[in-house]
Amino acid sequence: MLDIRWIRENAQALDGALAKRGAEPQSQSLIELDEKRRSVVQGMQEMQSRRNAASKEIGAALTQKNAELADKLKAEVAEIKTSLPAAEEEERELTAALNDALSRIPNIPLDDVPVGKDEHDNVVTRVVGEKPRWNHAAKEHFEIGEALGYMDFERAAKLSGSRFTVLTGPLARLERALGQFMLDLHTGEHGYTEVSSPLMVRDEAMYGTGQLPKFAEDLFRTTDGRWLIPTAEVTLTNLVSGEILEQEKLPLRFTALTPSFRSEAGSAGRDTRGMLRQHQFWKCELVSITDAESALDEHERMTACAEEVLKRLGLHFRTMTLCTGDMGFSSRKTYDIEVWLPGQDAYREISSCSVCGDFQGRRMNARYRGKEDKATRFVHTLNGSGTAVGRCLIAVLENYLNEDGSVTIPDVLLPYMGGLKKIERAA
Structure with a gap:
């Protein structure tokens, strides 16, 4: 299996190698799938970070006897807790799809391998x-x-x-x-x-x-x-x-x-x-x-x-x-x-x-x-x-x-x- 990080940095090299093997270019679709996965991961991290921050803010609001703000923050945390499982499932599905796509990509020929069809x-x-x-x-x-x-x-x-x-x-x-x-x-x-x-x-x-x-x-x-x-x-x-x-x-x-x-x-x-x-x-x-x-x-x-x-x-x-x-x-x-x-x-x-x-x-x-x-x-x-x-x-x-x-x-x-x-x- 090829490394998606290498593909992101060497997209043209991957497609050139696949062309030598008589295969269609794959870098764009792989990178797009990885971008989508990374975006979901980033969104999850932001939600987790915001949940942790809001939880601390709730304590501060209660200390200040600001019940209205505390209730608002509690609702925000509850919404994040509801959204996270769906995001986690989407991340799992995208990771599985990316790994499956990568697992079907052939290896990269060495430079001294003769180029040919059959x-x-x-x-x-x-x-x-x-x-x-x-x-x-x-x-x-x-x-x-x-x-x-x-x-x-x-x-x-x-x-x-x-x-x-x-x-x-x-x-x-x-x-x-x-x-x-x-x-x-x-x-x-x-x-x-x-x-x-x-x-x-x-x-x-x-x-x-x-x-x-x-x-x-x-x-x-x-x-x-x-x-x-x-x-x-x-x-x-x-x-x-x-x-x-x-x-x-x-x-x-x-x-x-x-x-x-x-x-x-x-x-x-x-x-x-x-x-x-x-x-x-x-x-x-x-x-x-x-x-x-x-x-x-x-x-x-x-x-x-x-x-x-x-x-x-x-x-x-x-x-x-x-x-x-x-x-x-x-x-x-x-x-x-x-x-x-x-x-x-x-x-x-x-x-x-x-x-x-x-x-x-x-x-x-x-x-x-x-x-x-x-x-x-x-x-x-x-x-x-x-x-x-x-x-x-x-x-x-x-x-x-x-x-x-x-x-x-x-x-x-x-x-x-x-x-x-x-x-x-x-x-």
Whole structure:
């Protein structure tokens, strides 16, 4: 969430940033709403001040035996007491309206973010590795998985409907191996603390990371009012919600391997075949809580940690800097890591690493204080996939496909596969 005081002082900057994101200007309506709220607050303060003064004047009038003046003052105090509750209710309504309006405003892009409308305006930052060269034809992951006999979409549909998958045998183990490998890498070498956190959260947690109120239709809600997490970013970031942290203990780095749940409300007709866009999928999430000064360096570090997963797996990928029109709601700058999928003859996103400034910290009221500081500042937050397990499984299947239809296990996963070096067709 943006600070209304900053908006009042930087109205043109806000509207310019929103224009870069392809959004309409908002500063005037926000400032007008804030002015109205401030006017009501000022009126309340004046009424309270006058009530206190009149109460003292009543005592003086009674001392002077001026009953007429005392009665007049008493009537004035009574009128103020009658008017105050209505003013207080109006102030509450205006504050709620202002907070709701502010909560729907996206974050301000950093100055070095390329300006553009959509994914076609993203900029290639670096390319790692090379596309595989074979004598045999490439295949899409669902063709490979179904031919092997370990990927079943019909049974998944029988159980849960569309956009679900059942994996069995060595493919189920490969999925598990990928997640375990990612966790071991990030905790053992990259300094992240593993967290096992809830998969269902309250409204406040979703609000804190920016999923609510704007993106409710993209989420799944339980019958008792909780939300299934669309990413462990929600729980990992909200671990510090409402807290004041010591600056010398920052950054905090968390990781978790969890299922993620998304309604995919805005993706009708997209990626309907296979596992690319699912309602439920595993993801290894990375979250950092930092101070303002180290956030940008932490962003580069986090992206490198996610890239290392693909390097160890021997997968070709490119890292993109997202343009202003393609960035997420809470992000100030985002790197998308896109892995090469031979079956699609295309790059597809497998990780998205974002620095959010104090946008989420303000929503969560999460702050930090330096040793010599009396005042506190809002924490800066970062999040990224390290990486999406299902899409990594897809990439391994398509990049390690052999001519006979079998799939070779990448060397780095062999310790997790119980001696299996190759996935072959089920007998």
